[in-house]
Amino acid sequence: MIYGSGMLESGITFDYGQLVLDCEFARMIKHTILGIPVNDETLAIDPIKETGPGGDYLMHKHTFSHMRDQSAPELIDRKMRGSWEKAGATTAYDRAMEKVRHILENHEPAPLPPEVLAKIRSIVVETEKEMGIIS
Numbered sequence: 001m002i003y004g005s006g007m008l009e010s011g012i013t014f015d016y017g018q019l020v021l022d023c024e025f026a027r028m029i030k031h032t033i034l035g036i037p038v039n040d041e042t043l044a045i046d047p048i049k050e051t052g053p054g055g056d057y058l059m060h061k062h063t064f065s066h067m068r069d070q071s072a073p074e075l076i077d078r079k080m081r082g083s084w085e086k087a088g089a090t091t092a093y094d095r096a097m098e099k100v101r102h103i104l105e106n107h108e109p110a111p112l113p114p115e116v117l118a119k120i121r122s123i124v125v126e127t128e129k130e131m132g133i134i135s
């Protein structure tokens with residue numbers, strides 16, 4: 001269980017950018033926990049046989065088709081420093097805040113189904129009766 005997503009300063013402060021980063025970390029942890037499939041395809045048995053000792057595995061089509069299978073971070077930038085600087089030298093937090101702004105400006109949550117709204121309303125009414133707020 002992950003506790004405290006988006007929290008800073010022992011939970012005194014909440015930060016949307018930190019929440020988005022924590023979600024990225026949780027995705028990476030989940031990916032790791034699910035394990036790495038081990039089979040002829042993931043071990044690249046055929047490409048290894050085909051390329052042979054001293055061959056160029058990095059340029060093999062198998063490598064290109066699987067190079068992002070093990071990790072596909074959205075906010076963590078793995079570019080070389082020069083490429084990263086040319087791309088604007090943004091931090092992971094900068095990119096997280098950009099995503100936050102996009103979500104806040106564009107997200108439209110799906111409405112709750114009527115039966116869920118009715119259940120919530122019944123809980124509120126029942127609680128109000130128990131507390132003597134309504135009769």
